[in-house]
Amino acid sequence: MGNRQNVMIKGTKDGFILKLNDQCGYDVLKEELIEKLSVQYKALDDDHVISAKIEAGNRFLTEEQSEELKEIVRSQKSLIVEEIHSNVITIDEADQLIREREMSSIAGIVRSGQVIEVEGDFLLVGDVNPGGMIMAGGNIYILGTLKGIAHAGCYGNDEAVIVASQMLPSQLRISKHLNRAPDLENNNEQETHEMECAYIDESEQIVVDRLQVLRHVRPSITKYKGGM
Incomplete structure (x- = not known):
């Protein structure tokens, strides 16, 4: 009876989920997967493709095992x-x-032609001059004036933000989204030194x-558990 529960197949509106027991041996699991699929899908129309998701739980699968399971399906x-x-990485x-x-x-100035790239969050104590660029996989915090280019979430993180003491960028980028330099004509608010932030809103605009x-x-964005 326990052997029959090593593979559970659940149907959803998007296809099937194959839940694999992470407490049994791989060979036992593989045999039951072959058996259950051959019985369950014998009558299905070959022309109608259905997606399947495999959930391995706390089982580590090598690349070869992953490919073998894909081939079985x-x-x-x-x-x-x-x-x-x-769940295992x-x-x-x-x-x-960890790096991300x-x-x-x-601490310093990012000058014209200089590109700083990091995998996680980035803090600059200084300015980004026109022609300078910061790229970060996470958030960008600038304790200074941003006049160059800042690209946060550069590996695809839409939740990333850009913060600057003074926001006068030539270009803002977050993930794959881009925002050209703001029109500064007749905009006296830019002369204030209030810190600002840039983020992607619900309409997917920066x-x-x-x-x-x-x-x-x-x-x-904060892990502080106090009462702020």
Whole structure:
């Protein structure tokens, strides 16, 4: 009986989820997967392709095992594997996550033609001159004037933000979104030295606003648990 529960198949509106027991041996799991798929999908129309997602739980799958499971599912001509999800990551993946969550910082000026690129958050104590550029996988914080280009979330993070003591950029980029330099004519508000932030709003546009809105639009940006 326990053997029959090593693979559970659940139908959803988007296709099928194949839940794999993470407590049994891989060979036992593979045999049951082959058996259950051959029985369950024997009568399906080969011309109608259905997506399947594999959930491996706390089982680590090597690249070879992942490809083997995909091939087993693909052998049922009506199924295609869209994703394999596991709670276990490799050491390289863990190191990458750590780097993406780290804060890098520099005190100085980013000059014209200079490009600073980091994988996580970036703090600059200084200015970004016209022609200078900062690229960060996470958020960008500038304790100074931004006159050059800032690209936050450059690896595809739409939740990233850009903060500057004075926001006078030649260009703002967040993830794949781009915002050209604002029109500064007759805009005396730019002469104030109030810190500002840039983020992607619900309409998928980059907007620049007062820093105070940040805790409302990105409440997860701080880990402080006090009563602010």
